[in-house]
Amino acid sequence: MNYERSNIKKMTGYTPGEQPDSAAIIKLNTNENPFPASPAVAAALATIRVDSLRRYPPPTALPLRTALAACHRVHADNIIVTNGGDELLRLAISTFVETSDAIAIANPSYSLYEVLAQAHGCGMIKLELRDDWSLPTDFGQQLNASGATMCLLVNPHAPSGQLTDSDELRQLAADFKGVLVIDEAYVDFVDPEQGHDCLPLIREFDNVLILRTFSKGYSLAGLRMAYGLAAGSLIAPMQHKTKDSYNTDFIAQTLARAAIESRAYAAETWAYVRRERTIMADSLQKMGFHSHPSQSNFLLVGVPSLFTAESLYEALKQRGILIRYFNQPRLRDKLRISLGTQTENARLIDALRDITGAGQGLRI
Amino acid sequence: MNYERSNIKKMTGYTPGEQPDSAAIIKLNTNENPFPASPAVAAALATIRVDSLRRYPPPTALPLRTALAACHRVHADNIIVTNGGDELLRLAISTFVETSDAIAIANPSYSLYEVLAQAHGCGMIKLELRDDWSLPTDFGQQLNASGATMCLLVNPHAPSGQLTDSDELRQLAADFKGVLVIDEAYVDFVDPEQGHDCLPLIREFDNVLILRTFSKGYSLAGLRMAYGLAAGSLIAPMQHKTKDSYNTDFIAQTLARAAIESRAYAAETWAYVRRERTIMADSLQKMGFHSHPSQSNFLLVGVPSLFTAESLYEALKQRGILIRYFNQPRLRDKLRISLGTQTENARLIDALRDITGAGQGLRI
Numbered sequence: 001m002n003y004e005r006s007n008i009k010k011m012t013g014y015t016p017g018e019q020p021d022s023a024a025i026i027k028l029n030t031n032e033n034p035f036p037a038s039p040a041v042a043a044a045l046a047t048i049r050v051d052s053l054r055r056y057p058p059p060t061a062l063p064l065r066t067a068l069a070a071c072h073r074v075h076a077d078n079i080i081v082t083n084g085g086d087e088l089l090r091l092a093i094s095t096f097v098e099t100s101d102a103i104a105i106a107n108p109s110y111s112l113y114e115v116l117a118q119a120h121g122c123g124m125i126k127l128e129l130r131d132d133w134s135l136p137t138d139f140g141q142q143l144n145a146s147g148a149t150m151c152l153l154v155n156p157h158a159p160s161g162q163l164t165d166s167d168e169l170r171q172l173a174a175d176f177k178g179v180l181v182i183d184e185a186y187v188d189f190v191d192p193e194q195g196h197d198c199l200p201l202i203r204e205f206d207n208v209l210i211l212r213t214f215s216k217g218y219s220l221a222g223l224r225m226a227y228g229l230a231a232g233s234l235i236a237p238m239q240h241k242t243k244d245s246y247n248t249d250f251i252a253q254t255l256a257r258a259a260i261e262s263r264a265y266a267a268e269t270w271a272y273v274r275r276e277r278t279i280m281a282d283s284l285q286k287m288g289f290h291s292h293p294s295q296s297n298f299l300l301v302g303v304p305s306l307f308t309a310e311s312l313y314e315a316l317k318q319r320g321i322l323i324r325y326f327n328q329p330r331l332r333d334k335l336r337i338s339l340g341t342q343t344e345n346a347r348l349i350d351a352l353r354d355i356t357g358a359g360q361g362l363r364i
Numbered sequence: 365m366n367y368e369r370s371n372i373k374k375m376t377g378y379t380p381g382e383q384p385d386s387a388a389i390i391k392l393n394t395n396e397n398p399f400p401a402s403p404a405v406a407a408a409l410a411t412i413r414v415d416s417l418r419r420y421p422p423p424t425a426l427p428l429r430t431a432l433a434a435c436h437r438v439h440a441d442n443i444i445v446t447n448g449g450d451e452l453l454r455l456a457i458s459t460f461v462e463t464s465d466a467i468a469i470a471n472p473s474y475s476l477y478e479v480l481a482q483a484h485g486c487g488m489i490k491l492e493l494r495d496d497w498s499l500p501t502d503f504g505q506q507l508n509a510s511g512a513t514m515c516l517l518v519n520p521h522a523p524s525g526q527l528t529d530s531d532e533l534r535q536l537a538a539d540f541k542g543v544l545v546i547d548e549a550y551v552d553f554v555d556p557e558q559g560h561d562c563l564p565l566i567r568e569f570d571n572v573l574i575l576r577t578f579s580k581g582y583s584l585a586g587l588r589m590a591y592g593l594a595a596g597s598l599i600a601p602m603q604h605k606t607k608d609s610y611n612t613d614f615i616a617q618t619l620a621r622a623a624i625e626s627r628a629y630a631a632e633t634w635a636y637v638r639r640e641r642t643i644m645a646d647s648l649q650k651m652g653f654h655s656h657p658s659q660s661n662f663l664l665v666g667v668p669s670l671f672t673a674e675s676l677y678e679a680l681k682q683r684g685i686l687i688r689y690f691n692q693p694r695l696r697d698k699l700r701i702s703l704g705t706q707t708e709n710a711r712l713i714d715a716l717r718d719i720t721g722a723g724q725g726l727r728i
Contacts, residue, residue: 001570003460003513003543004601013605016423027419036415050409051400053586053619055391056579059380083447083588086608094483096367099463112609119458119606149367179367206365215420222417222614224447237368241377242483244450245476250586251615255417 007121014115018322026347028338029322031158031186031298033219035269035341040262041220041255048251057250060239064248064257068227071260072199077232080239081256083247085185085213085226086112089152091238092209092228093120096179097150104148106135108159108330110183113152123148133160133292135168140175151176154183155198156190159326159336161294163190166198173205179234181209186296188217188270189277194295199229206231216297218259218266224248225256273297276339283349287356298338300331307356309335315355321348371485378479382686390711392702393686395522395550395662397583399633399705404626405584405619412615421614424603428621432591435624436563441596444603445620447611449549449577449590450476453516455602456573456592457484460543461514468512470499472523472694474547477516487512497524497656499532504539513542519562520550523690523700525658527554530562537569543598545573550660552581552634553641558659563593570595580661582623582630588612589620637661640703647713651720662702664695671720673699679719685712 002009017030036042058064061081069076082088093116097103102123105113117124125146130136143151151172156163173180182198190196201208213226225248228235259266277299281291284301291299303309313325313335324336339345366373381394400406422428425445433440446452457480461467466487469477481488489510494500507515515536520527537544546562554560565572577590589612592599623630641663645655648665655663667673677689677699688700703709 003571003598005458005460005462008459008601008605011605014609016420016609019420019422030420032419036413036418042414045412045414048409049400050406050583050619054400054583055396056380056383056394056585057588058383083613084608084610086610090608094369094458095372096369098369099485115605121463207367219414219418221420221610224421224610224613234367237372241372241375241479244448244454245378245380246448246450246585246588249447249588249613249616252613255414 005121007118011115011118014112017324020322024320026321026340026344028340028344028348029324030221031216031296031338032221033216033269033297034273034339034344035219037219037255037259038262038265040265041258044255044258045251048254052250056246057248057253059246061248061253064253064260067257067260071263072229074199074202074229075232078202078229078235080228080235080243081248081253082226082228082243084215084224085183085211087243087247088211088226088228089113089181089183090116091242092179092181093117093122093150095238095242097122101149102147103150103152104143104146105152106139106157108326108328109152110154110158129157133157133162135164135172140172143176143178149178150181151178152181152183154185156186156294156296158186158296159298159324159331160292160300161296161298162292163194163196163295165194166196166201169198170201170204173201173208176207179207179209181211183211185211185213185216187212188266189273189297190295191274202230206233209234214256214259217270218256219269220255220259223252223255225252273339276342276345280337280339280345280349287349287353289352298336301335301337303333303335304356309333312352312355316348316351319351321351323348369485371482375479375482378476381688384686388684390685390704390708392704392708392712393688394585395580395660395702396585397580397633397661398637398703398708399583401583401619401623402626402629404629405622408619408622409615412618416614420610421612421617423610425612425617428617428624431621431624435627436593438563438566438593439596442566442593442599444592444599444607445612445617446590446592446607448579448588449547449575451607451611452575452590452592453477453545453547454480455606456543456545457481457486457514459602459606461486465513466511468507468510468515470503470517470521472690472692473516474518474522493521497521497526499528499536504536507540507542514545515540515542516545516547518547518549520554520658520660522550522660523662523688523695524656524664525660525662526656527558527560527659529558530560530565533562534565534568537565537572540571543571543573545575547575549575549577549580551576552630553637553661554659555638566594570597573598578620578623581634582620583633584619584623587616587619589616637703640706640709644701644703644709644713651713651717653716662700665699665701667697667699673697676716676719680712680715683715685715687712
């Protein structure tokens with residue numbers, strides 16, 4: 001017998017990016033940081049004894065929240081620590097969205113958002129981004145007219161890398177009657193010259209929830225750690241009512257704290273990725289692949305009309321290089337390429353040059 | 365403004381047992397194993413390099429599931445690995461219980477169950493256990509009559525330690541029309557002479573989900589690792605639709621695997637706890653405290669009528685010994701005491717003797 005709820009029965013679930021076992025694969029498909037976490041994180045890991053795991057961890061990760069609060073100059077009550085960004089997104093939905101209501105997204109976007117809505121059993125409203133991946137100027141009005149009670153917005157946008165500036169988001173927070181979740185999974189890679197900073201919004205508005213993660217910027221995707229920043233009134237119900245009692249473990253709390261306290265080290269990797277972003281975009285451009293200006297650690301790359309994105313994705317995969325291909329409207333003629341090390345990026349360029357044969361047609 | 369869903373607004377959340385920072389506290393309140401995890405787990409921890417954390421972990425923890433499958437002689441598709449038992453309980457509810465339906469429990473029970481029902485927004489039906497903490501003989505019929513579509517049953521029972529045998533559960537699984545979740549958080553401490561084994565039920569029935577955890581038996585409460593065992597049809601929707609994409613981290617998967625592969629070591633701690641269980645029950649009995657026969661790593665202890673359970677709890681706390689007091693019907697004249705090391709247990713007995721003054725009245 002099938003015991004699934006009706007909404008679960010209907011859905012198919014999220015397909016994570018490929019996670020091959022082989023270290024020989026050049027993996028530019030799920031936006032990991034190309035460098036390991038800081039030596040301070042390694043040192044923290046070396047201090048963990050199994051005896052520390054015998055007891056339950058701090059249920060709300062207070063020592064880590066205190067370190068994060070100092071880093072962001074907010075109060076620990078403005079922070080919830082979660083088992084990866086996925087958990088925070090799920091908590092936000094399950095805490096603030098009635099199943100009879102709907103979530104809105106700017107389409108296309110991170111495909112997990114729709115899966116989370118399906119699993120919750122609420123509606124999903126997709127409002128289209130403009131051709132240049134920017135938000136429609138009347139996005140706040142569109143949101144309110146749609147009746148959505150939550151909006152999930154990834155910024156910098158995935159998969160384009162487009163950055164919406166904080167003034168535009170401030171206006172959106174003021175206009176929108178629901179909860180505005182700003183998923184800043186990639187914010188660490190924004191060029192500092194942009195002066196981008198959405199944190200003041202959590203003081204100005206009680207409906208803004210900012211997501212940050214240790215997965216990309218801090219090279220800890222394997223650790224599953226993220227956090228939310230918001231007004232205390234928005235954090236409290238997730239912290240004390242809906243999150244699992246002990247949602248993050250002792251080791252992850254300890255390592256994440258070391259990561260945030262050695263942030264300067266991680267920042268060097270962000271600068272490296274930004275430099276590679278420029279080099280890679282230039283190299284691709286010379287081969288006829290135009291990439292959208294990105295403020296993230298990936299590039300969304302248009303494929304010259306001679307080729308199909310899918311065939312290039314497959315040809316690269318055959319050469320041991322994984323990138324991301326999305327078979328969906330507006331994206332199926334493009335490829336998303338995570339920025340790796342200089343060597344990895346050069347290997348990708350070489351492989352693409354080899355496959356495309358300087359414009360001589362596809363050679364697989 | 366309050367953005368909470370109506371069911372979240374109404375609820376108050378779960379109160380975890382106290383988790384004091386001080387190592388000086390004798391902590392017999394949240395049922396941890398008194399000994400650290402095995403040397404094999406410590407060795408596995410020592411092999412982890414931060415570079416392994418740069419990439420996402422295996423999304424469904426397949427290497428660990430394979431090890432668990434070998435241990436339990438089931439297929440990996442019969443297993444879902446979760447971020448602690450809490451996650452599995454929440455997943456079971458959110459996957460199989462419509463918000464218009466209800467969960468049933470045998471009352472009293474683990475207080476988190478009700479909190480999870482509130483957070484999900486479904487109903488909660490409490491069917492009373494008999495005076496000796498056993499299930500009513502017509503429990504299956506009561507469940508069906510109640511209309512509940514899921515039953516959460518902790519076995520051995522908490523907080524009494526009462527064991528329901530597998531034949532009785534087999535009958536229940538056959539009778540009950542909904543999903544029967546058997547929470548075996550404490551099953552490792554059952555006396556092997558009982559020959560207790562519910563695992564065959566997952567082959568016989570497609571509505572039985574068994575919860576196991578590394579928190580107690582394997583001394584890894586700080587790691588947040590548990591797993592569910594069930595028919596593939598019950599596991600699949602949680603595995604592929606409703607769990608967070610990467611719900612357990614690389615370190616936890618690695619350490620849990622080492623723990624299961626060095627199970628013999630953990631089994632020695634279980635035998636130790638069983639010996640202490642007998643000694644502690646005898647010592648308490650001599651002081652007029654009757655404990656219910658327990659198959660778990662705690663004792664539910666009746667307090668002689670001269671004293672109140674709450675005042676004894678407070679007096680022990682003042683002496684640096686934490687145990688659990690439940691201010692609720694049927695339990696407020698009792699104390700739940702986790703079994704610690706010989707030394708810790710002896711300290712508890714000494715303190716109780718001191719406080720109760722050999723029947724001379726309460727001395728705080």
